[in-house]
Amino acid sequence: MHLVLAAGLLDPASGLIVWKAAAFSILLYVLYKFAWGPITEALKEREETIDNSIRRAEKALQEAKQIQAENDKARREAEREAQRILREARESAEELKEKEKAQMREEMQRMQEQARAEIEREKQGALQELRDEVADLAVQAASKIVKEDLDGQRQRKLVSDFIEDLPQN
Amino acid sequence: MGRDGSAPIRNHGYCMYERHLAMRKSLYALLLVLTLGAFWVPTQAQAAEGGTVDIVGHTADGFYLEFEPMATVELPRIFLMEDASGSLTLKSYASTAAALQSGDFQLVLDGETVTSDSDLSAAIDSKKHLHAGLQPAVGSVILDFSISRHLIFGLLAMLIVALIGISLARKYKRGVGREEAPHGVFQNAFEALIVYIRDEIAKPTLGEKHEKFLPYLLTAFFFILFANLLGLVPYGAAATSNLAVTGMLAVFTFVIGQVYASKEHWKHLLLGPPEVPVLIRIILVPVEILGLLTRHFALAIRLFANMAAGALVIFSLLGLIFIMNVTFGAGAAYGAAVPSIFLTVFISLVKLLVAFIQAYVFTILSALFIGMSVEEHHHDEHHEDDAHHDTGDLTPALAGDGAAPEKARVSTEREVVAS
Numbered sequence: 243m244h245l246v247l248a249a250g251l252l253d254p255a256s257g258l259i260v261w262k263a264a265a266f267s268i269l270l271y272v273l274y275k276f277a278w279g280p281i282t283e284a285l286k287e288r289e290e291t292i293d294n295s296i297r298r299a300e301k302a303l304q305e306a307k308q309i310q311a312e313n314d315k316a317r318r319e320a321e322r323e324a325q326r327i328l329r330e331a332r333e334s335a336e337e338l339k340e341k342e343k344a345q346m347r348e349e350m351q352r353m354q355e356q357a358r359a360e361i362e363r364e365k366q367g368a369l370q371e372l373r374d375e376v377a378d379l380a381v382q383a384a385s386k387i388v389k390e391d392l393d394g395q396r397q398r399k400l401v402s403d404f405i406e407d408l409p410q411n
Numbered sequence: 412m413g414r415d416g417s418a419p420i421r422n423h424g425y426c427m428y429e430r431h432l433a434m435r436k437s438l439y440a441l442l443l444v445l446t447l448g449a450f451w452v453p454t455q456a457q458a459a460e461g462g463t464v465d466i467v468g469h470t471a472d473g474f475y476l477e478f479e480p481m482a483t484v485e486l487p488r489i490f491l492m493e494d495a496s497g498s499l500t501l502k503s504y505a506s507t508a509a510a511l512q513s514g515d516f517q518l519v520l521d522g523e524t525v526t527s528d529s530d531l532s533a534a535i536d537s538k539k540h541l542h543a544g545l546q547p548a549v550g551s552v553i554l555d556f557s558i559s560r561h562l563i564f565g566l567l568a569m570l571i572v573a574l575i576g577i578s579l580a581r582k583y584k585r586g587v588g589r590e591e592a593p594h595g596v597f598q599n600a601f602e603a604l605i606v607y608i609r610d611e612i613a614k615p616t617l618g619e620k621h622e623k624f625l626p627y628l629l630t631a632f633f634f635i636l637f638a639n640l641l642g643l644v645p646y647g648a649a650a651t652s653n654l655a656v657t658g659m660l661a662v663f664t665f666v667i668g669q670v671y672a673s674k675e676h677w678k679h680l681l682l683g684p685p686e687v688p689v690l691i692r693i694i695l696v697p698v699e700i701l702g703l704l705t706r707h708f709a710l711a712i713r714l715f716a717n718m719a720a721g722a723l724v725i726f727s728l729l730g731l732i733f734i735m736n737v738t739f740g741a742g743a744a745y746g747a748a749v750p751s752i753f754l755t756v757f758i759s760l761v762k763l764l765v766a767f768i769q770a771y772v773f774t775i776l777s778a779l780f781i782g783m784s785v786e787e788h789h790h791d792e793h794h795e796d797d798a799h800h801d802t803g804d805l806t807p808a809l810a811g812d813g814a815a816p817e818k819a820r821v822s823t824e825r826e827v828v829a830s
Contacts, residue, residue, distance in 0.1 A: 254655035255472060257489075257556040262565055262650075262659045269569045270630050270663075277576030278626040281605060284583035291590070 519544035565650030639766030652718035661711035
């Protein structure tokens, strides 16, 4: 202990304190002015820039995601809409086809009936005409028979002549 | 194409191998030098047989630079003197020897004043005057402004810190590290330290006020660090192994803390904790004031003791060789040299670690002490809990605000003990 004290290890030199205090004050001022100030400012600025960049990037990502989601939604909706339209078109086409078919069938039936009625009418007309003709012919035949009422032979000949005179159809 | 591509890779691998080899070579060279040194030292000791090696004198400050075995350079001595009439004069001499030879000062060797010229010149020749006291022939010394070794190396550390700081700032001003990424080992290494001090030391202890005190903390950290590191340089000395230097730094921390102290700090310090009865407060106030002073005193002692101890241990380990030589003869000295050298290398590495740890410890404690006095105190319910904690603090009541700084402090104290 005596040795330590004797050598002045624990004895703060007053002159050294003055020198060091002055030098350290100057160092503190110089570094504050020319080193730490600009450095910490630059670091802060850089951190803010990085922060802002990250925030901007995140925001942009968020926006992109949102836009993508919107796009997806719109696309899905459009698809659904397209499908709906297609289905509707198909349905209406089917309906139209059915309707047309029914109409055609009806038309055909109507035409068939019309034809049948025409035929019937024609037939009736023809029968009537035939009947009239037959009556006329019977009357003519009867009158001829009556006029030439001679004998049986002659009568038979008359009738066969008459039949021969008949139009072939 | 394939051959062209593989060539640089092989070259690179070869380079790595070469570097590895070079590193090993230099390591062997270092060991060789150390071992040779170990064998060379005892012969020197033999030459100086009978003489004493003043370990403490070498650790303590001195008014000379040692470049043994080449030269010892004496430093100028400047004294502020007071005459018998009471007038002040500034006297300066080129060296201690010049001061003695001028007749203005007398050498005090082993408690006796050297009066005869022949004794004086003998003392100067044997360089004993460098480790002895000076006594003015007339008048008295008011202040000893002499340039000392620790002053020189302290100024050197300051110069290094200033150069590093300013060249670093120029890089940032140019935009490197401001708009673009920091570039190079120099900038990245120091930026890591600066950011560490800001984010791990200043911000947790000082909160939003950290920007105001960051320049001081950075200056203190880098000055202490480089002063410590200069102690590891051959022929260098750690300015921080001087109580005057560490005391000056502690005073800076103290003054900064008190100048920017909050109202609550003064109230707490001078009137005691408000929730305590008045009678106890009368006892607590001196304790608080003592605690405040002791904290900063310990700050100075801690750094000084750590740095001085490192130097003392190294000198002691090397001194072991000399002691062996004197007590057991040359053979024992040779035997002791090898372990001594290896232990010295080990302690030097520990000192390298301690250089960083002590700079960190001083900085974080300074930040804590400043933070404690600057903080706007809020006496909350935590106080009672903290009063029960055995933190080893002289004044638990003082540190009772905010558990986090207290914890940090305790852990750093532990680190100090560990180191």
